[in-house]
Amino acid sequence: MKEKPRKHPKNNREEKPKDIKGNRFTRFVKKHKISIIAVVSSLFLALGIIVAAYWPKGEIDLGIPKEGKPKKVTKQEEPKYEMPLSGVKVTNENLTKRRPFAVSIENSPEARPQSSLNMADIVYETVAEGGITRFLAFYQQNEPNEIGPVRSARTYFLDWVMPYDAVFVHAGGSEAALNLIRSLGIKEIDDLKGDKAFWRDNSRYAPHNDYTNYSKIKNVALKKGFDLDYNVAGYSFKDDLKKEERLEAQTINVSFSSASYNVSWQYNKERNLYNRLIAGTPHLDRVTDKQIMAKNIVVQEVLQFPSSTAEQHSKKTVGSGNATIFLDGQAVKAIWKKADRKSPTRFYDAAGNEIKFNRGQTWFEVITQFGSVKAG
Numbered sequence: 301m302k303e304k305p306r307k308h309p310k311n312n313r314e315e316k317p318k319d320i321k322g323n324r325f326t327r328f329v330k331k332h333k334i335s336i337i338a339v340v341s342s343l344f345l346a347l348g349i350i351v352a353a354y355w356p357k358g359e360i361d362l363g364i365p366k367e368g369k370p371k372k373v374t375k376q377e378e379p380k381y382e383m384p385l386s387g388v389k390v391t392n393e394n395l396t397k398r399r400p401f402a403v404s405i406e407n408s409p410e411a412r413p414q415s416s417l418n419m420a421d422i423v424y425e426t427v428a429e430g431g432i433t434r435f436l437a438f439y440q441q442n443e444p445n446e447i448g449p450v451r452s453a454r455t456y457f458l459d460w461v462m463p464y465d466a467v468f469v470h471a472g473g474s475e476a477a478l479n480l481i482r483s484l485g486i487k488e489i490d491d492l493k494g495d496k497a498f499w500r501d502n503s504r505y506a507p508h509n510d511y512t513n514y515s516k517i518k519n520v521a522l523k524k525g526f527d528l529d530y531n532v533a534g535y536s537f538k539d540d541l542k543k544e545e546r547l548e549a550q551t552i553n554v555s556f557s558s559a560s561y562n563v564s565w566q567y568n569k570e571r572n573l574y575n576r577l578i579a580g581t582p583h584l585d586r587v588t589d590k591q592i593m594a595k596n597i598v599v600q601e602v603l604q605f606p607s608s609t610a611e612q613h614s615k616k617t618v619g620s621g622n623a624t625i626f627l628d629g630q631a632v633k634a635i636w637k638k639a640d641r642k643s644p645t646r647f648y649d650a651a652g653n654e655i656k657f658n659r660g661q662t663w664f665e666v667i668t669q670f671g672s673v674k675a676g
Contacts, residue, residue, distance in 0.1 A: 383441050384534025385421035385464070387659035390441065398440050399530040401517050402466040404473075405435040406451040409560060410508040412578070413586040416444035418593070418661070424460050426666035427604075429612035431557030436460055439514060440532070446587055448511035450491060450498065453477040455609070459617040460664075461486060463644040464532050467521050469497070471510050476609035484641075487526050495520050533644050538656040540572045540628065547629030552597055554665045555672045563665065565597050567629045572658070574626065595660025597626040598647065600636050604668035615668065623647055624673060627658050631675050 379389035381396050390396070400421070405414055407425070417423055420437035428434040436457050439447070453473030458480055461468045468481065472492035481488050491498040497516040501509040521528060550567035552574070563583075565574040576583040576592040583592045600623045603616040618638050625632040625647060634655055638645040647655045667673065 382534075382537065382659075383421065384532040385438060385440055386661060387535065387537030387657060388441060389659070395441055397529055397531060399521075399526070399528045400438045400440040400464050400466040400532060401514065401521075402436055402438050402457075402461045402464070402468050403447050403512065403517075404451050404453055404457060404468075404470040405437055405447070406449045406508060407433045407435055407561070408508065409579075410504070411449045411451075413584045413589075415446040415448050415511065415586040416442075418585045418588065418590070419444045420661065422662045422664065423594075424457075424664045424666060425556075425563070426456070426615070427556050427561075427668065427671075428454055431561060433556050433561045438464065438466060443514035444587070445513050445515075446511055447513055448501075449504070449508050450510045450512055451507070453481065455480055455611060456615045456617050458484065458486060459638070459641050460645075462642045465530055467517065467526060469512060469517055471498070471507075474609065474611045476607075476611055487521070487524075489517060489520050489524075535644075535662075536654055536656040537659050540658050543569070543572075545628070546572060550626070550629045550631075551676060552599075552626055553674045554599060554667065555674075556667060557670070565594070565626070565663075567626075568593075569629060572628060573660075576663075593661075594663045595627065595658040596662040597665065598662060599624045599626070599665045599667060599673045600645070602666055602668055604670065615666070617645075617666075624675070625655050625657075626675065 377391045379391050381390050381393045382388070383390060383396055385400065405411075405417065407414070414435070417435060417437055419439065419442040421440050421442075422438045424436040425433055434451060434454070437447070450469065450471045453468065453470040455474065455477045457468070458477065462484065465487070467487045467489060469489045470491070472478070472490065473481070480486075489495045489497050491510060491512075497512050497520040499511055500506070501511055503509070518528065546569050547567070548569060552565040552567075554563040554565075556562060560579050562579065564577040564580075566577065567574055571593075573593045573595060574597055576594065584590065585592060601621050603621070604613050605616065607614045618640060620635060620637045623634040623636045625634050632649060632655060634647045634649055636645050636647050649655055665673070
């Protein structure tokens, strides 16, 4: 049975049951009122400090267009420094003063596709021996993570290395070339001398699997004490012709020896570039799997003669001779001149003016009296 409320003896009022829990909480609050207020105030103060510290400075952009207030656009720096070997304009002036690295790269069928020929500023291509062509690729602006396959040195390569005082990267070489490298004081990095800038790719078999990269070359060059700052003597450059002034189509066929080493360049008017084919198929890059393209094709004619060393032949790369320059879809007859081994090769038109290249990669196709070039 539920107990009835009792009446107070004095005023005859009903007595309510006591709320024990509520009374304890009320007594606690009353007893610690000042402390509780202090704690709560401190928490609010700390929260305010945190919000103030991390709150975005200035006006908050919620992405809502404001009437009469244009959106702020960050102005990008205009490239104004010209790379001496490619003419490409860059924003970092220090790039134009880097000593180039010249890498000897193989071109036998087993070495294809090669790595990072498309990232070189300039590339030389010529017959080494047995009709097999070889490349000498110069890297100044770009820093490829894989270059190769790396092969040996030849004496005429030094005539192209010395004008730029480049670091010559190779894997051994003919006895004559190695002797000249030492006597001429050429800066070199040689795999066969144990320089730690190379690795072997097990997916290919030797000797077609020797690779390097820009970073490894740079590290070894610094350990050898090579100064990597250098004022390179470059070429003269111009802007591309306007699209309406370019030719519709042009194909350049360069014959070095046999069909396996013959090269074609097909002109792309839209992009003002030449697409490279070798042995009748697009010449691809191993890293990107994209076709190699160039802005300028220089076919330089040199005399080949019997070598006085153990090399199969020598080339007359000092002096003068005929050349054809292909750019903007046009063919320009030219004369090349090179005063001595240390001087750069210059190209002049019929009026005696130095020819200006388009900005971008240039390929020097160095053919002998046993080669030929046809364009149409």
